Amino acid sequence: MTDAAAPRLRFSPSPTGFLHVGGARSALYNWLVARHTGGTFILRIEDTDAERNREEWVDGIYDSLRWLGLDWDEQYRQSERTELYADAAGKLFADGLAYYCDCTRDDVVARTGDQNKGYDRFCRDRGLTQGPGRALRFRVPDDGAVVVHDLVRGEPTFEHSSIEDFPLVRGNGGALFILANVVDDVDNRVTHVVRGEEHLPNTPKYLLLWRALGGGGLPEPVFAHLPVLVNEKRRKLSKRRPEDKVELELYRDEGYLPEAMVNYLALLGWGPGGDREFLSMEELTAEFRLEDVNSSPAFFDQKKLLHFNQHYIAALSPSAFVEQSAPFLDKAGLAWERSVFEAIAPLVQERAHTLADVPGMVDFFFVEPPVLDERDWEKHMAKRADVAGPILEDALSDYGSCAWDAAALHEATGAIAERRGLGLAKAQAPIRVAVTGKAVGPPLFESLALLGRERVLSRLVAARARLAP
RNA sequence: GCCCCCAUCGUCCAGUGGCCUAGGACGCCAGCCUUUCAAGCUGGUAACACGGGUUCGAAUCCCGUUGGGGGUGCCA
Numbered sequence: 001m002t003d004a005a006a007p008r009l010r011f012s013p014s015p016t017g018f019l020h021v022g023g024a025r026s027a028l029y030n031w032l033v034a035r036h037t038g039g040t041f042i043l044r045i046e047d048t049d050a051e052r053n054r055e056e057w058v059d060g061i062y063d064s065l066r067w068l069g070l071d072w073d074e075q076y077r078q079s080e081r082t083e084l085y086a087d088a089a090g091k092l093f094a095d096g097l098a099y100y101c102d103c104t105r106d107d108v109v110a111r112t113g114d115q116n117k118g119y120d121r122f123c124r125d126r127g128l129t130q131g132p133g134r135a136l137r138f139r140v141p142d143d144g145a146v147v148v149h150d151l152v153r154g155e156p157t158f159e160h161s162s163i164e165d166f167p168l169v170r171g172n173g174g175a176l177f178i179l180a181n182v183v184d185d186v187d188n189r190v191t192h193v194v195r196g197e198e199h200l201p202n203t204p205k206y207l208l209l210w211r212a213l214g215g216g217g218l219p220e221p222v223f224a225h226l227p228v229l230v231n232e233k234r235r236k237l238s239k240r241r242p243e244d245k246v247e248l249e250l251y252r253d254e255g256y257l258p259e260a261m262v263n264y265l266a267l268l269g270w271g272p273g274g275d276r277e278f279l280s281m282e283e284l285t286a287e288f289r290l291e292d293v294n295s296s297p298a299f300f301d302q303k304k305l306l307h308f309n310q311h312y313i314a315a316l317s318p319s320a321f322v323e324q325s326a327p328f329l330d331k332a333g334l335a336w337e338r339s340v341f342e343a344i345a346p347l348v349q350e351r352a353h354t355l356a357d358v359p360g361m362v363d364f365f366f367v368e369p370p371v372l373d374e375r376d377w378e379k380h381m382a383k384r385a386d387v388a389g390p391i392l393e394d395a396l397s398d399y400g401s402c403a404w405d406a407a408a409l410h411e412a413t414g415a416i417a418e419r420r421g422l423g424l425a426k427a428q429a430p431i432r433v434a435v436t437g438k439a440v441g442p443p444l445f446e447s448l449a450l451l452g453r454e455r456v457l458s459r460l461v462a463a464r465a466r467l468a469p
Numbered sequence: 470g471c472c473c474c475c476a477u478c479g480u481c482c483a484g485u486g487g488c489c490u491a492g493g494a495c496g497c498c499a500g501c502c503u504u505u506c507a508a509g510c511u512g513g514u515a516a517c518a519c520g521g522g523u524u525c526g527a528a529u530c531c532c533g534u535u536g537g538g539g540g541u542g543c544c545a
Contacts, residue, residue: 012545013545014544014545016544016545046545048544048545049544049545051544052544052545101543103543104543105542105543114470114471115541116470116471116541117470117471117541118471118541133543135543136543137543153473153474153475156473156474157473158472158473159472162471162472162473163472164541167542167543168543169543170543171543172543174543176542176543176544176545177544177545178545181545196539197473197474197475197538197539197540198539198540198545199539199540199545200473200474200539200540201472201473201474201539201540201541202540202545204472204473225474227474227475227538228538228539230538232479232480234537234538235538236538236539264481267481267482267494268481268482269481269482270482271481271482271483272482272483273482273483273484274482274483274492274493275482275483275492275493275494276493277481277482277493277494277495294475294481294482295474295475295476296474296475296476296537296538297474297475297537297538297539298480298481298482299479299480299481300481301480301481301495301496303480303495303496304480304481304494304495304496305495306495307494307495307496308495310507310508314508350507350508350509351506351507351508352507353507361506410504413504414504417504423504424503424504425503425504425505426504427504428504428505429504429505431504432504432505436505438505438506439505439506440505440506440507441505441506442505442506442507443504443505443506444504444505445504
């Protein structure tokens, strides 16, 4: 199905945590290009650092990717490919392109007197052979420069003299990121390397290594270094700052829709041109181009994400809304009835910004007595007992005899308001607090109608008793 | 310090030499609607970092300055 000329892209997360929103954005862009071009999307788990990887993170990455709707065509795990890296390392050493080194970090710093200076090439010509505690380093050519061909950044150029003899293999024999990454890209015949800008400084090393390895006789991949995602302080989003909220599954658990997340993420560093903002996965796939990606950092704005989410929730079909809300109602511990929720759902759907908002809007249907918000009680009942009391009395008697549907209740309440010289907005407040426990919620009369006369009256009685014991 | 990247409203995106007295969206403010809260509608707020060039003409091209960011691990 995919011919030799078709693009091959990979998303290669390291399972040192759950999927990061920045990682999700990279995955999305890779996927979009692959699907747009009829190419191949590869998922490669880069778990070469055994001490920092955990199996649950790997599963978390699979789950998050599937949640977003990003399916992959091929899958690899670096921990299962260690011979490949060992072979490459052996070849590099045999060819004199790399050398063994037994310097520790402290040794180097002691010699250079500078934490940030990099390796001083001390072992370059010591003729060390492979052995415990000896790392393999790449011998960077003294003269020349590497030019990176980057679809979003042009052609950043790095002088060889500014690149240290970087390590490829640890003293314990394990391959480092750069080695495994390049060996796999060659082996996987990757044509486009699309990743975060933080990898740009690695790219000259990547290219040097790629060429040293012969690149499998294939053309060099073309790069696209995406702008970093930053927080309000313009710092790269970090897993170490909880307020950055970078873990994708946090959003899933808080009731964000994957289509909202995908749409929002796509717009961080790219725009379809013109004034459109809401795009389906199909439209994104058709219109996305790496050449149009911006090069400046993008602020991950949770407020705007929320707006997208509200839009997508409102766009759900009524039944889909019920379906998607169900897990959130369950999680809130509500003994909810489907028929009741279905009846009120449309009025809740247009108010919810996340699915996690839903339980709090409908809990009064399923909890007896309703959970009372003390502040709302204070404000609308206790402090205004002189008006709340009579309204409750009126409601108790009028609701006892009027027809039981939203229109009749509306009318009856309007009559009470008029009788007490109040606007409907003011008059309904005590009734709402008495019946739902809160001052805000879905439209009152529909709610009352659905709740039934008996439960409404008993709640009014309870409120009256609490107001004037 | 060194290497590299970046620079349009507070934020995201549009703009690729004249259509720009710079457009859309989020946010914020105001009004309308309204049974609460939302939603919706209408209007408002607010930007081409600075300085030099190039050009008949620059937000758009070039150089510099300033500012911001990323990297600088035997992490990825």
